[in-house]
Amino acid sequence: MNSPAFQLPPFEFASRRAPALGRGGMAAATQTLAVAAGLKVMEQGGNAADAAVAVAAAMNVTEPCSTGLGGDAFCLYYEAATRRVFALNGSGRAPAALTLERLQREGYGNELPPFHAYTITVPGACAAWCDTVERFGRLSMAQVLAPAHRLAEEGFPVGPLTSLAWKGAAAGQLRQAVNGVEMTLDGRGPEAGEIWRNPGLARAFEQIAAGEKKAFYEGPIARAIVEVVREAGGCMTEADLANHHSTWEEPARVRYRDLHIWECPPNGQGITALMALNILSGLDLAGLPPLSAERLHLIIEALRLAFADAHYYVADPVFRAIPLADLLSQEYAAERRKLINPRRANPAVRHGTPQASSDTVYFSVVDGEGNACSFINSNYMGFGTGIVPRGWGFTLQNRGHNFSLQPGHPNQLEPGKRPYHTIIPAMATRAADETLFASFGVMGGFMQPQGHVQVAVALADDHLDPQSALDRPRLCLAADQMKDGGSTTRVSIEEGIPDSTLAALAEMGHTPVRVSGMGRMLFGRGQVIYRDPTSGVLWGGSDPRGDGCAMSLF
Numbered sequence: 001m002n003s004p005a006f007q008l009p010p011f012e013f014a015s016r017r018a019p020a021l022g023r024g025g026m027a028a029a030t031q032t033l034a035v036a037a038g039l040k041v042m043e044q045g046g047n048a049a050d051a052a053v054a055v056a057a058a059m060n061v062t063e064p065c066s067t068g069l070g071g072d073a074f075c076l077y078y079e080a081a082t083r084r085v086f087a088l089n090g091s092g093r094a095p096a097a098l099t100l101e102r103l104q105r106e107g108y109g110n111e112l113p114p115f116h117a118y119t120i121t122v123p124g125a126c127a128a129w130c131d132t133v134e135r136f137g138r139l140s141m142a143q144v145l146a147p148a149h150r151l152a153e154e155g156f157p158v159g160p161l162t163s164l165a166w167k168g169a170a171a172g173q174l175r176q177a178v179n180g181v182e183m184t185l186d187g188r189g190p191e192a193g194e195i196w197r198n199p200g201l202a203r204a205f206e207q208i209a210a211g212e213k214k215a216f217y218e219g220p221i222a223r224a225i226v227e228v229v230r231e232a233g234g235c236m237t238e239a240d241l242a243n244h245h246s247t248w249e250e251p252a253r254v255r256y257r258d259l260h261i262w263e264c265p266p267n268g269q270g271i272t273a274l275m276a277l278n279i280l281s282g283l284d285l286a287g288l289p290p291l292s293a294e295r296l297h298l299i300i301e302a303l304r305l306a307f308a309d310a311h312y313y314v315a316d317p318v319f320r321a322i323p324l325a326d327l328l329s330q331e332y333a334a335e336r337r338k339l340i341n342p343r344r345a346n347p348a349v350r351h352g353t354p355q356a357s358s359d360t361v362y363f364s365v366v367d368g369e370g371n372a373c374s375f376i377n378s379n380y381m382g383f384g385t386g387i388v389p390r391g392w393g394f395t396l397q398n399r400g401h402n403f404s405l406q407p408g409h410p411n412q413l414e415p416g417k418r419p420y421h422t423i424i425p426a427m428a429t430r431a432a433d434e435t436l437f438a439s440f441g442v443m444g445g446f447m448q449p450q451g452h453v454q455v456a457v458a459l460a461d462d463h464l465d466p467q468s469a470l471d472r473p474r475l476c477l478a479a480d481q482m483k484d485g486g487s488t489t490r491v492s493i494e495e496g497i498p499d500s501t502l503a504a505l506a507e508m509g510h511t512p513v514r515v516s517g518m519g520r521m522l523f524g525r526g527q528v529i530y531r532d533p534t535s536g537v538l539w540g541g542s543d544p545r546g547d548g549c550a551m552s553l554f
Contacts, residue, residue, distance in 0.1 A: 011520040013496070013544050019467040020540040022552020027055055028527035029363035030066075030443075030546035033156055034058035037147035038365055039553055041139065049077060049136035050144050052365045052373035053129045057148035057205065059361045059377060060394065061198060062156055063547075064183060065165040066443075067361040069204060069216070070225075070389075070396040071379040072121075073128035074264045076251060076427045076439075077136055080370035083434040085427055086135075087251035087264045089418075090128025092121040092244060094400060096415045097235040100407060110405055115173060115385045117234030119398035121419060122244045123225075125377055126208060126216040131246045132373070142209035149205040152393070155197035159547030163192040164518065169382050174395075177386030178232040183395060200393030217241045224389035225396065232387050254278045254328050255431055257460040262427040263452075266314045266322050270424040272449035275306035277456060278333035279340070286461040291497050293504030294342070296475055299457070300491055300510065301340040303450055303477055304349050309336075310449075312351035315410040316418040345509035347489045360423050360448075362441035364527045366538055368553070372439040372529070374425035426452050428459070435533045438466070442543075444524030447476050451524040459528070466528035466541030466550075473497045474523040476515075494523050521545055 020026065025048075027038035037058035038051035046054070052075065060068040073090035098118060112119050133144055158166065167189030174180035181187060182200065190196045207215040215221065222241045229236040252265045256277045263270025279302040288295035313322055326332055336352055360378035384397035402420045403413035411420045422445050428437040438459060442451025451474065458469035473496035478488050489509060493502055495516035502512040515522055525546035530539040540550030 010517050011545065013471060017467050017471065017544055019465045020550040020552055022538055022554070023368060023536055024553030025051070025367040026529050026538040026540045026550060026552040027051060027363065027365045028529055028540045028542045028548070028550035029055050029059060030361055030525050030543070030548035031059055031062040031159060031162070032547065032549050033062050033151060034363065035549055035551050039551060040147050041144060042367055042553060044139065044143065046139045046144065047137060047369065048365045048367040048371040048373040049132050050139045051367065052363070052375045053133050053137070054144050054147055055363050055365060056125070056129055056375060056377045057145050058151055059363065061148050061151040061201060062159070063162050063361055064394065065162060065169055065382050066379065067377040068379055068394040069125055070123045070384060070394045071377060072124040072397060072399060072421065072423065073375065073377040074268055074423055074425055075128065075132055075376070076262055076264065076374040076425045077132070078372040078427055078429070078436050078439065079136070080436065085251050085262045085429065087249045088128055088132060089247045089249050089264060090124040091267060091418050091421050092124040092399070093416045093418050094121055094403070094413060095234070095236040095240045097237070098413065099415055100405060100413055103405060103413070108405065112401055112405070114381055114401050115177060115398060117229050117232035117385065117387065119400035120229055120234055120236060120385055120387070120396045121399045122236070122240055123397060124244065124246060127213045127244060127246045130213040141212050145205045145209045149202050149209070152198040152202035152205060155195040157193045158190040158196050160192040161521070161547045163190055165382060166190060169386065173383055173386040177388070178228055179388040179390055180386040180395070182388045182393065183383065198393040200391050204392050204394065217244055221389065221392055224392055228387055228389045229396065252324060252328060256281050256456060258431055259428045259437055259460055260431050260434070261456055262429070263424055265324060267316045267418045268421040268424050269310050269314055269449055270426070271314065271324065271327060272306045272310040273424070273426065273452035274328055275309055275333070276302040276449065276453045278328060278330065279305060279337045280457070282334065282337050285457055290462055291473065291501055293501045293508065296501065297345070297505060297508055297510070298340065298342065299453060300475065300477065301346065303453065304347060305336045305339060306449070307477070308349045308351045313410065314420050319414060319417050320410045343508060345489055360443040360445070362425065362443040362525070362527055364439040364441065364529045366436070366439055366529045366531055370436055370531060370536065372427065372436055374427050374439040374441055376423045376425045376441060376443060378423045422446055422448055424448050424452065428456070430533065436531045438528055438530045440526065440528040442524040442526035447522065447524040450476055451526055455526055455528065466530050466539050469528060470526050470541045470543045476523055492522060494520055
């Protein structure tokens with residue numbers, strides 16, 4: 001071991017983080033070296049698309065316990081010249097041979113084990129990277145991947161919070177997974193400051209730099225994926241990989257105050273944030289103290305209603321029609337808003353019926369011209385399944401765990417289907433002229449739409465700078481509140497929210513649970529870059545719950 005034995009301080013957020021400011025382009029991510037990779041690519045003439053993919057690849061090296069080539073990706077791209085937002089769905093599909101009948105024959109009941117090979121859907125990240133650069137970028141994939149290749153080949157010092165997550169996975173998830181030991185140092189996770197090298201991942205980057213996405217979905221990498229999946233008990237084939245493609249989608253949006261908030265449409269859960277914001281748009285949050293029980297109660301109730309709808313309606317739209325326009329209409333929001341009692345919790349909510357008139361890394365990049373890329377890349381549960389294609393230095397995701405095994409459910413497992421997806425990037429434009437307001441997001445499973453709502457409220461209602469918006473303590477609904485008909489009242493409340501607020505929430509019928517220390521990672525890790533419409537000055541913030549930063553070029 002070659003790192004000092006520093007002790008991690010508690011998550012008290014006692015020191016002040018100032019927002020980063022600049023004009024020449026900015027990147028914000030949970031890993032400082034990934035931010036440096038994005039800035040380097042912009043210095044070489046790349047734009048926001050090139051830099052975002054450079055950050056994504058560097059995050060695969062520096063935070064593999066959250067993201068990588070074996071996972072999926074989504075992005076929103078703001079094109080300054082046209083003032084338009086584009087959405088890329090880079091999620092993969094279930095293998096053609098994976099059916100409910102097969103699982104029933106093999107004795108699986110209501111849910112797959114979280115790290116089983118059957119939870120591996122086709123990894124969509126590589127295609128998403130290549131498609132983003134191909135459509136909007138200016139550089140070659142070789143140029144874009146060069147910083148990440150160097151990090152993988154030469155090694156880098158592991159961050160403190162990354163080390164914490166990595167060591168936990170090495171003791172469990174990776175130890176149990178086929179070839180998971182490849183992502184450890186003799187069976188353990190690296191210490192903070194210890195150098196980690198990944199020559200296998202460097203080789204993968206070389207292949208992709210030369211052959212782009214075909215090098216991943218056909219050839220030796222694809223064969224290694226199929227071999228290890230089958231060894232682990234799965235049924236993915238080379239044809240499943242070769243048939244994969246990303247899709248460009250029409251992004252979803254709602255108006256919140258003077259902004260348009262943008263999300264990727266289903267199969268992602270971004271509409272959860274939009275539905276909650278639509279409900280809150282008819283309430284005077286600005287007139288309530290930010291950390292008061294009165295305001296947090298309204299946010300909790302709006303999120304409960306939004307999650308009830310999301311869990312019923314969000315699925316792969318290729319397999320099921322989704323009444324998206326109606327779910328995001330002001331009329332439907334008004335009907336759902338009527339279900340909120342301003343003085344009492346109502347946890348037993350159900351999905352509505354609109355009337356037809358139908359563990360992850362998040363990072364943000366804005367270039368000097370005002371183009372923005374809001375990007376998210378994930379393995380799902382930490383290292384995903386923890387299963388590693390031999391010799392290639394990345395793990396395979398477990399996104400398929402989000403399929404329902406209930407026949408007839410909108411999100412039921414079907415061959416070639418994309419599952420309900422938790423990862424969501426966001427974007428905000430000014431409703432008056434569609435100039436870029438901010439590229440933002442918060443990662444963290446089902447915390448993500450909750451984080452989006454709380455950050456959007458901080459920016460739009462309270463006019464906080466990006467860093468202050470991310471520093472503000474958050475709340476998180478318990479997972480079982482997010483399902484249709486869930487009846488739990490438990491809400492996690494981050495350290496920093498006053499005790500008096502917890503007491504008042506309890507009186508309203510909530511069950512607030514204080515979360516402090518390293519447990520605060522529950523509340524996600526966000527990044528925000530704001531752009532001043534007159535000066536072009538960029539204001540960046542990076543979540544104190546992560547190892548990263550926001551930095552700008554001159």
